Amino acid sequence: MIADAATSLDAASTHGYLLVLAIVVPVGGVLIATAVGGRTAERTAFAVIAAGLILGFAILLDVWMTSRPLAYVLGNWAAPLGITLRADGISAVMLVTTALIIAATALYACADFTIPRDGLEARAPFVFWVLLLAVWAALNTVFLSGDLFNLYVALELLTFAAVPLVALSGRAEAITAALRYLLFALAGSIFYLLGVALLYGAYGTLDIILLHQRIRPELAVSLAVAMMTAGLLAKTALFPLHFWLPPAHAGAPPAASAILSALVVKGSFFLIIRIWFDVLPGSRSLAAAQVLGVMGAAAILFGSIVAFRQARLKLLIAYSTVAQIGYLFLLFPLVVGFEGSPWSATAWTGGWIQLVSHAFAKAAMFMAAGLIAQALGHDRIDDLGGVARALPLTVLAFAISGISLMGVPPSGGFVAKWLMLSASVEEGQWWWAVTVVAGGLIAGAYVIRVMTRMLGPRLELPTLSVKVDRWRQSLPLSLAICAMLLGLLPLQSLELLQVGLPHFLGSAGR
Amino acid sequence: MTSATLFGLCGAILIGLGLFELITDPHPLRKILGFNLLGGGVFLVLGVVARRGAAAGYLGDPVPQALVITGIVVAFSATALAVALVVRLSEVSGRVSLAYASSEQTDSDGAEG
Numbered sequence: 001m002i003a004d005a006a007t008s009l010d011a012a013s014t015h016g017y018l019l020v021l022a023i024v025v026p027v028g029g030v031l032i033a034t035a036v037g038g039r040t041a042e043r044t045a046f047a048v049i050a051a052g053l054i055l056g057f058a059i060l061l062d063v064w065m066t067s068r069p070l071a072y073v074l075g076n077w078a079a080p081l082g083i084t085l086r087a088d089g090i091s092a093v094m095l096v097t098t099a100l101i102i103a104a105t106a107l108y109a110c111a112d113f114t115i116p117r118d119g120l121e122a123r124a125p126f127v128f129w130v131l132l133l134a135v136w137a138a139l140n141t142v143f144l145s146g147d148l149f150n151l152y153v154a155l156e157l158l159t160f161a162a163v164p165l166v167a168l169s170g171r172a173e174a175i176t177a178a179l180r181y182l183l184f185a186l187a188g189s190i191f192y193l194l195g196v197a198l199l200y201g202a203y204g205t206l207d208i209i210l211l212h213q214r215i216r217p218e219l220a221v222s223l224a225v226a227m228m229t230a231g232l233l234a235k236t237a238l239f240p241l242h243f244w245l246p247p248a249h250a251g252a253p254p255a256a257s258a259i260l261s262a263l264v265v266k267g268s269f270f271l272i273i274r275i276w277f278d279v280l281p282g283s284r285s286l287a288a289a290q291v292l293g294v295m296g297a298a299a300i301l302f303g304s305i306v307a308f309r310q311a312r313l314k315l316l317i318a319y320s321t322v323a324q325i326g327y328l329f330l331l332f333p334l335v336v337g338f339e340g341s342p343w344s345a346t347a348w349t350g351g352w353i354q355l356v357s358h359a360f361a362k363a364a365m366f367m368a369a370g371l372i373a374q375a376l377g378h379d380r381i382d383d384l385g386g387v388a389r390a391l392p393l394t395v396l397a398f399a400i401s402g403i404s405l406m407g408v409p410p411s412g413g414f415v416a417k418w419l420m421l422s423a424s425v426e427e428g429q430w431w432w433a434v435t436v437v438a439g440g441l442i443a444g445a446y447v448i449r450v451m452t453r454m455l456g457p458r459l460e461l462p463t464l465s466v467k468v469d470r471w472r473q474s475l476p477l478s479l480a481i482c483a484m485l486l487g488l489l490p491l492q493s494l495e496l497l498q499v500g501l502p503h504f505l506g507s508a509g510r
Numbered sequence: 511m512t513s514a515t516l517f518g519l520c521g522a523i524l525i526g527l528g529l530f531e532l533i534t535d536p537h538p539l540r541k542i543l544g545f546n547l548l549g550g551g552v553f554l555v556l557g558v559v560a561r562r563g564a565a566a567g568y569l570g571d572p573v574p575q576a577l578v579i580t581g582i583v584v585a586f587s588a589t590a591l592a593v594a595l596v597v598r599l600s601e602v603s604g605r606v607s608l609a610y611a612s613s614e615q616t617d618s619d620g621a622e623g
């Protein structure tokens with residue numbers, strides 16, 4: 001989006017209205033669902049999901065065909081006073097990923113949160129549908145905003161939609177987890193806001209393109225970026241700021257956990273990427289990137305080992321999220337300092353495939369774990385014996401997403417880790433390669449530990465407390481297959497991930 | 511020392527006090543107060559930014575002032591949500607603490623620290 005900034009700064013694209021619709025449609029859905037309530041909430045959600053899927057793919061197609069970012073200037077007020085919406089390659093990819101996962105989650109949640117035809121409106125189902133749309137609206141705003149303060153508001157909306165999802169069950173542990181999550185998130189976003197204040201004080205604008213042109217390497221910028229990054233790290237739950245995540249994600253209902261682990265933590269990560277690579281010109285700090293990489297590596301090792309030691313399936317999956325978030329942060333040391341080299345582009349692509357494939361695989365895993373917990377009435381890993389015979393499709397979904405998390409071919413996780421691995425070897429930073437391999441091995445250990453229990457010998461079938469429909473089992477399976485299919489994408493199509501970025505990546509890094 | 515510098519320093523002190531309270535005090539209600547103190551400091555810094563940008567007949571740059579108003583609305587809603595959660599927590603469990611004390615969690619959260 002910076003490349004042709006001079007010409008397109010104030011010009012809205014022809015299809016720019018799509019960006020407005022991508023935000024207005026879910027927000028409208030939230031308002032209608034809240035006002036009308038009852039069974040309409042669920043129906044509204046599905047209408048919005050249908051529209052949102054079409055919008056997401058339309059934006060992706062437009063960015064792909066034109067190889068130029070989409071832009072829309074709100075109310076024709078040009079920056080610096082006005083607010084611009086922009087969709088570059090990474091926003092388009094995130095929009096579609098979000099739409100697909102939200103759609104699958106909504107279908108999955110039908111059984112848990114449906115409002116009976118003649119029954120009274122209950123709190124949890126009604127709130128779930130409203131919050132689902134609210135999370136979506138907030139995520140789309142994060143992906144499309146081209147203005148730092150607009151991003152702050154989007155970030156807070158995301159928090160306010162995600163925290164009640166954690167507390168949905170109303171149990172004391174869930175409320176405690178939600179409260180902890182809220183306090184972490186609030187501290188994080190207030191530091192982000194402080195960074196915004198410093199940047200505005202120094203340069204008098206909040207528009208990302210204008211800031212990119214005006215910013216100079218000076219103390220105020222380093223301070224602002226450090227505070228914004230630290231705040232966002234707390235919201236992304238990067239080790240050692242991850243303490244809120246496992247109880248929050250494991251305590252939420254399965255449909256909510258899928259959204260939280262697959263998408264919500266990625267929202268604040270997306271913002272860190274925006275600040276580091278879109279706002280800052282060439283003056284990124286090597287030392288800071290290495291620190292982020294070290295924290296990522298620690299997250300991979302710590303998260304994987306603690307996941308292996310968990311006794312409960314949902315907590316295992318939540319700790320695995322802590323580990324998989326770590327991989328995303330290896331992108332910083334692999335790109336910063338190697339701008340212009342082809343391997344930075346390799347690492348960049350690897351990082352984004354990791355993000356998308358983890359989103360699909362983790363949503364599938366939480367859904368599968370939810371079905372297993374519902375059917376058995378518990379999720380103790382040691383007592384999962386024989387579940388593979390009772391719920392074969394669910395266990396298959398768990399296995400396929402496990403393959404992607406481990407990084408075994410063919411899967412999105414494999415391509416991501418392989419690209420990161422080759423970038424780190426070619427750049428002479430072999431220690432990241434060692435971490436990636438070690439993380440993959442421990443991930444293999446915890447997935448196989450669960451799989452051996454699930455496939456383990458037990459002559460009598462476990463008694464199922466609830467019968468699980470086959471179509472419901474097919475939802476996590478289809479998400480897991482998406483994660484796998486990512487590994488079969490031709491790499492040329494991934495040029496999309498670089499559309500509209502400032503020119504810091506080398507070309508043809510494969 | 512100009513008034514802008516003075517208020518800037520006050521903002522910095524408020525941010526420090528708020529962060530200290532937020533991190534060190536175990537009680538959720540006081541953490542929420544700490545967050546509000548922290549937020550107040552940030553809003554004061556934004557006010558200083560507005561004052562320093564005064565030009566063209568305005569006493570202050572209106573953009574940071576608009577940001578402060580939005581920020582206050584957001585902080586107000588955040589406080590309301592947090593207090594609602596605290597109230598609910600005390601109704602459900604009869605205690606107000608962020609520690610995981612229930613038996614269901616202790617067996618699995620051993621490694622969580």
